[in-house]
Amino acid sequence: MYEKILKKYPPDQENLIYILHEIQDSNPQNFVPEEAITVVSEYLKISAAHIHGVLTFYSMFSTAPRGRNVIRLCESPPCFLKGSEKILRKLRDLLQVKIGETTKDGIFTLELCACLGVCGNAPVMMINEDIYADLTEEKVEKIIAEIKGRA
Numbered sequence: 001m002y003e004k005i006l007k008k009y010p011p012d013q014e015n016l017i018y019i020l021h022e023i024q025d026s027n028p029q030n031f032v033p034e035e036a037i038t039v040v041s042e043y044l045k046i047s048a049a050h051i052h053g054v055l056t057f058y059s060m061f062s063t064a065p066r067g068r069n070v071i072r073l074c075e076s077p078p079c080f081l082k083g084s085e086k087i088l089r090k091l092r093d094l095l096q097v098k099i100g101e102t103t104k105d106g107i108f109t110l111e112l113c114a115c116l117g118v119c120g121n122a123p124v125m126m127i128n129e130d131i132y133a134d135l136t137e138e139k140v141e142k143i144i145a146e147i148k149g150r151a
């Protein structure tokens, strides 16, 4: 199952992050499962504990099932001062989930994160790789509807 991904990379430890990314992206539940960690550990000859360490260090990785779109709302002070609390309430209402949960249809997971580096345009959230800034409740409603429409 993971051979197709592994074949693309020589068994060098420096390829670990790329391999983990591809495994996560190819999983409809958007996470790196335990069996993948074992396979990668054997392929790159690094311990499973080391891979676990990498997976927990980088917030973009998950070892538990998530929605196809991971929303990360910035909770750092500049965003908070510009109303991220209101945005969080809106997201929770729209998605009917708490922080860390995935919607029943598997489309969204809601997470919080630290500064995304765009504080000048607070409040800010990231959905997968895309940044959404200067958020308002109306803007959030539109963004969510748009992604749902594509799902």
Ligand code: FES
Pocket: 074, 075, 076, 077, 078, 079, 080, 114, 115, 116, 117, 118, 119, 120, 122, 123, 124
């Ligand atoms: S504090 Fe939210 S982007 Fe920097």
